[in-house]
Amino acid sequence: MIDVHNPISDLIAAAQTAFPDLDCIVYFGDVEGGHGVTVWPDDGGRVQVAVSSALALEDALEVLAHELAHVAAGEAAGHGAEWEAAFSAIHEAYEADE
Numbered sequence: 001m002i003d004v005h006n007p008i009s010d011l012i013a014a015a016q017t018a019f020p021d022l023d024c025i026v027y028f029g030d031v032e033g034g035h036g037v038t039v040w041p042d043d044g045g046r047v048q049v050a051v052s053s054a055l056a057l058e059d060a061l062e063v064l065a066h067e068l069a070h071v072a073a074g075e076a077a078g079h080g081a082e083w084e085a086a087f088s089a090i091h092e093a094y095e096a097d098e
Contacts, residue, residue: 011061012068014093019072019086026064028053036063038070047071065090 016022024038024047031037031052039048049067051060069087070077077083 007057007061008064010097011064011090011094014097015065015068015072015090017097018089018093022068022072023047024049024068024071026051028060030054035059036067038067040075065094 012026027048027050029050029052031050034052035055036049036051039050041048049064049071051063051067053060055063065087069083069090072086072090073080073083077086
């Protein structure tokens with residue numbers, strides 16, 4: 001038997017604990033011009049989060065938390081107080097789960 005601790009799945013679960021209505025699609029792959037991006041489709045479709053697969057795991061987790069905080073805070077929040085609160089809530093939920 002193999003038990004796997006997957007920190008990416010754990011982080012996503014923590015974000016969903018902090019924000020139960022969180023809804024997006026997460027991709028890992030090439031991210032042009034940066035390490036991660038959150039895209040709100042013009043057609044009202046699901047928000048898309050992309051994280052560079054070239055990152056070390058620890059860095060990918062930080063970028064994923066950053067982008068999920070954008071989804072939680074909403075497109076207009078930028079990196080303001082609402083985004084900071086969402087980012088902190090995701091980190092707190094992740095650390096509580098460890």
